[in-house]
Amino acid sequence: MKKLYLLVLIPLLGVFSCSQEVEQIPEVSQDLETLYFPSEDRFKTTQTEKVIIDLNDFKTYAELIAEMDQNACNGKGNILRFTEENTVLKILVFKTCAEESSFACFGHVDLFDFQNDSLRSNFETNISPQLFTAKIQESLDTQINAPFFNKEDLKSILISIDYSNNRQNTSIENLKNTLRLITSTMAKVQDAYQLDIPYFIEIDKTNFTPPPPPFF
Numbered sequence: 001m002k003k004l005y006l007l008v009l010i011p012l013l014g015v016f017s018c019s020q021e022v023e024q025i026p027e028v029s030q031d032l033e034t035l036y037f038p039s040e041d042r043f044k045t046t047q048t049e050k051v052i053i054d055l056n057d058f059k060t061y062a063e064l065i066a067e068m069d070q071n072a073c074n075g076k077g078n079i080l081r082f083t084e085e086n087t088v089l090k091i092l093v094f095k096t097c098a099e100e101s102s103f104a105c106f107g108h109v110d111l112f113d114f115q116n117d118s119l120r121s122n123f124e125t126n127i128s129p130q131l132f133t134a135k136i137q138e139s140l141d142t143q144i145n146a147p148f149f150n151k152e153d154l155k156s157i158l159i160s161i162d163y164s165n166n167r168q169n170t171s172i173e174n175l176k177n178t179l180r181l182i183t184s185t186m187a188k189v190q191d192a193y194q195l196d197i198p199y200f201i202e203i204d205k206t207n208f209t210p211p212p213p214p215f216f
Contacts, residue, residue: 034088037183050077061163061170073097094202109158157199
């Protein structure tokens with residue numbers, strides 16, 4: 001009888017011991033696509049040492065600018081990175097050291113100035129940032145339709161972003177939204193015109209337009 005009991009008990013122990021094992025579910029790794037702005041080639045050709053800054057590490061615009069300014073004053077470039085669904089955006093931006101502010105002439109470029117979530121037109125009027133696409137197309141059409149147009153003569157585009165009002169309390173999400181608008185717009189415009197449009201993104205512009213000449 002004892003032998004029969006053991007014969008029945010051993011298989012039962014095997015069943016219970018197996019039922020206690022936790023099934024190991026392998027982790028599913030999801031590859032994220034990386035998009036480079038303005039382009040991956042620009043990342044490769046830029047010689048300046050660059051620092052990758054994850055926007056998710058910052059809460060306010062002021063915190064980000066302090067970090068970027070330190071890099072700029074040390075002679076380093078800045079790459080802004082954040083994740084959008086299954087895509088990683090890496091954006092090469094230009095930031096001058098705050099100690100080197102000066103006057104600059106923007107006559108040789110198309111300047112699009114984003115200030116405090118508005119797009120400034122003619123350096124004075126605030127318009128909706130949603131008009132960014134229309135303004136770029138207007139400039140491109142004027143150049144392309146000009147006599148003797150040559151792709152080599154296409155103006156570079158300088159896109160400036162700054163939050164000068166209450167930057168201490170400006171959320172980093174405001175900057176992300178502006179960057180989403182700019183990068184998606186430029187990608188669509190370049191695809192529509194089939195042109196490699198050179199453009200640059202500047203954060204916290206410290207170069208100012210010189211005053212007009214005096215009247216005589």
